[in-house]
Amino acid sequence: MDGKIILKNVSKVYQKGKIKVEALKNINLEIEKGEFVVIMGPSGSGKTTLLNIIGCLDIPTEGEIIYNGKTLKNLSEDELSEYRKQNISFIFQSFNLIPVLTVKENIELPLVIEKHLSLKEKEKRVLELIEKVGLSGMQDRYPYELSGGQEQRVAIARALVKKPLVVLADEPTANLDSQTAIEIIQIMREMNEKEKTTFIFSTHDPKIEKFAKRIIILKDGSIYSDMRI
Amino acid sequence: MLLKIAIRNVFRHRRRTILTVLVMSVGVVFFIFFDSLFIGIDKMLIEELLKYQDGAIVIYSKEYAQNKKAYPLDKPIKNPQKIVNLVKSFKDIEVTFRTNFLAELIYFEKSKYIVATAIDPTTDTKVFNLHNKIKEGRFLIDDNQYEILLGKKLADEFGVKVGDTVILSAYTKYNTYNALEFVVCGLLETPVPTINESSVFLTLKCAEELLTLDGSVTSAHIKVPWKKGEKIATYTKKVLYIVERLKKELYSEYEIYSFRELYNDFIVLMDQKKLSSFIIVFFLLLISAVGIANTILMAVYERIKEIGVLMAFGFKPKQIRKLFLLEGVVMGVIGGFLGCVLAVGLNFWLVYSGWNLEALYAEETTGLKASQLGVPVWGRFYGEWNIYAYLFCFCFCILVAVFSSYFPARYASKLQVRDCLKFV
Numbered sequence: 163m164d165g166k167i168i169l170k171n172v173s174k175v176y177q178k179g180k181i182k183v184e185a186l187k188n189i190n191l192e193i194e195k196g197e198f199v200v201i202m203g204p205s206g207s208g209k210t211t212l213l214n215i216i217g218c219l220d221i222p223t224e225g226e227i228i229y230n231g232k233t234l235k236n237l238s239e240d241e242l243s244e245y246r247k248q249n250i251s252f253i254f255q256s257f258n259l260i261p262v263l264t265v266k267e268n269i270e271l272p273l274v275i276e277k278h279l280s281l282k283e284k285e286k287r288v289l290e291l292i293e294k295v296g297l298s299g300m301q302d303r304y305p306y307e308l309s310g311g312q313e314q315r316v317a318i319a320r321a322l323v324k325k326p327l328v329v330l331a332d333e334p335t336a337n338l339d340s341q342t343a344i345e346i347i348q349i350m351r352e353m354n355e356k357e358k359t360t361f362i363f364s365t366h367d368p369k370i371e372k373f374a375k376r377i378i379i380l381k382d383g384s385i386y387s388d389m390r391i
Numbered sequence: 392m393l394l395k396i397a398i399r400n401v402f403r404h405r406r407r408t409i410l411t412v413l414v415m416s417v418g419v420v421f422f423i424f425f426d427s428l429f430i431g432i433d434k435m436l437i438e439e440l441l442k443y444q445d446g447a448i449v450i451y452s453k454e455y456a457q458n459k460k461a462y463p464l465d466k467p468i469k470n471p472q473k474i475v476n477l478v479k480s481f482k483d484i485e486v487t488f489r490t491n492f493l494a495e496l497i498y499f500e501k502s503k504y505i506v507a508t509a510i511d512p513t514t515d516t517k518v519f520n521l522h523n524k525i526k527e528g529r530f531l532i533d534d535n536q537y538e539i540l541l542g543k544k545l546a547d548e549f550g551v552k553v554g555d556t557v558i559l560s561a562y563t564k565y566n567t568y569n570a571l572e573f574v575v576c577g578l579l580e581t582p583v584p585t586i587n588e589s590s591v592f593l594t595l596k597c598a599e600e601l602l603t604l605d606g607s608v609t610s611a612h613i614k615v616p617w618k619k620g621e622k623i624a625t626y627t628k629k630v631l632y633i634v635e636r637l638k639k640e641l642y643s644e645y646e647i648y649s650f651r652e653l654y655n656d657f658i659v660l661m662d663q664k665k666l667s668s669f670i671i672v673f674f675l676l677l678i679s680a681v682g683i684a685n686t687i688l689m690a691v692y693e694r695i696k697e698i699g700v701l702m703a704f705g706f707k708p709k710q711i712r713k714l715f716l717l718e719g720v721v722m723g724v725i726g727g728f729l730g731c732v733l734a735v736g737l738n739f740w741l742v743y744s745g746w747n748l749e750a751l752y753a754e755e756t757t758g759l760k761a762s763q764l765g766v767p768v769w770g771r772f773y774g775e776w777n778i779y780a781y782l783f784c785f786c787f788c789i790l791v792a793v794f795s796s797y798f799p800a801r802y803a804s805k806l807q808v809r810d811c812l813k814f815v
Binding site for chain 1: 392393395396399400403696697699700701702703704705706707708710808809812
């Protein structure tokens with residue numbers, strides 16, 4: 163298993179009433195395991211659509227996506243769910259923590275459906291991540307008791323707890339002040355280094371560019387540039 | 392974890408949950424209260440009628456039974472001793488004989504047609520409980536002739552007191568008219584309104600003088616003891632067994648009725664009343680079902696983002712459905728439990744204090760006599776504990792909750808993850 167993600171000739175067309183919107187046009191992309199990829203581009207350039215397709219949240223109109231050498235073409239909703247469960251995690255712009263769960267419970271949430279892990283193992287992973295993202299002592303707090311930066315740290319821990327192949331983040335720093343945004347990206351980068359987890363995230367923020375190993379710029383649904391730094 | 396999320400989500404919107412759950416609880420309280428009351432009324436109705444009016448089994452001659460509403464004195468029980476001997480073969484059961492007849496009660500210028508009952512004071516007390524319900528004066532004594540017991544309400548209506556003399560006139564067995572004066576020895580106040588309002592009791596010896604009965608009686612009344620706490624169904628089974636055995640011996644000459652047959656009309660009436668109250672409860676639970684469905688549906692709309700997040704992390708549609716179903720179940724459990732707890736309090740009051748319906752429908756305010764209210768016994772009604780009603784309600788609440796939350800839960804599970812995440 164090489165952990166490689168390959169997008170072959172991926173296009174996505176949305177039908178909005180009688181109008182067809184081409185969100186992605188013939189994207190060809192290979193992302194190696196452990197990469198830290200930033201996707202940039204103006205609004206409407208297709209960043210979110212690309213992340214959704216990589217994250218198996220949406221199906222391409224044309225082309226195919228290959229994870230670990232396995233094509234995801236023609237998979238059912240349930241099979242895609244199963245694939246997401248095993249391989250993919252998400253970090254959202256507005257954190258999207260479950261408000262009725264504590265920090266610890268939120269981080270543990272993706273493991274609820276992991277039947278092969280013992281309770282002890284789940285507990286160990288959660289506590290380790292709480293420490294790694296710098297939330298020690300806050301595990302019993304509820305999301306409304308946290309700052310935006312702390313909430314996003316919880317979201318990062320939640321994304322990493324099941325040890326996914328890839329973490330996708332759609333503008334994870336958009337709701338944070340610039341200092342906190344840099345802290346969050348640093349944590350993501352640290353996790354990328356330590357866990358060798360692939361991170362792919364979109365952003366508008368040019369200050370974040372310097373943390374990227376690879377920058378992909380989208381324009382009108384096509385790859386405008388793809389630079390490895 | 393899913394249960395934890397469900398429980399916490401249910402309490403996220405407390406006011407909404409409380410309202411939904413309260414409607415459900417009120418439905419449960421209604422159901423248990425009326426179930427308890429109706430079981431109590433059923434039991435009381437049968438017990439009191441058994442104690443004061445008919446006994447568990449009544450035997451008439453076949454000819455008398457065909458025309459019993461006319462109280463024909465010339466169609467008596469031909470061989471009472473045969474019945475006495477037969478009854479002796481059963482353990483603990485007692486028999487007494489009575490003669491009912493139509494008579495006119497006269498007191499100065501007032502008169503009223505009533506059904507009078509001639510009894511044997513010695514054996515009657517073994518079958519009936521009239522002797523314990525003397526409000527004023529005393530019960531009949533076999534030796535004393537020309538004495539009479541009146542229902543208290545009837546006496547009040549006539550302005551008669553203990554010691555006053557009234558006239559009873561009636562047709563004799565040979566269809567001649569006769570009238571005798573009787574001294575009122577006591578006034579009866581029983582839970583059976585018809586006895587209080589229109590009954591007259593005298594001894595068989597007195598009746599002999601008035602009606603020339605030639606020692607005959609028209610009905611035999613059998614008491615079958617009702618053990619404390621014994622269910623109606625068990626008691627009925629016991630009585631029907633005795634009736635069957637009596638029928639084998641007496642079938643050719645006599646008609647034998649169990650209380651079940653005698654009070655069938657009342658039992659049907661009570662069943663109708665039960666049905667109407669259950670319909671009310673059904674509608675209450677229906678309202679709460681709509682409430683739960685609405686609450687869950689609102690929860691689905693409010694938490695589309697959360698559904699999207701869960702799906703993005705690999706939760707399958709059935710797990711999403713389970714989460715919302717669990718929320719419905721949690722509400723059902725709370726509603727059912729709360730309803731049962733509240734019902735226990737009300738049930739306790741009904742069982743130990745009773746509900747004085749007499750006070751609620753006082754004759755002075757409604758103008759209705761107790762006998763006109765459609766319930767053959769009257770006074771303070773006591774409920775019964777019925778654990779099955781509690782179990783039924785609790786399970787029914789959960790069932791209603793599952794059913795009503797199923798459709799919103801299914802809707803939630805069919806949402807597309809990308810659509811949910813558009814809200815993100």
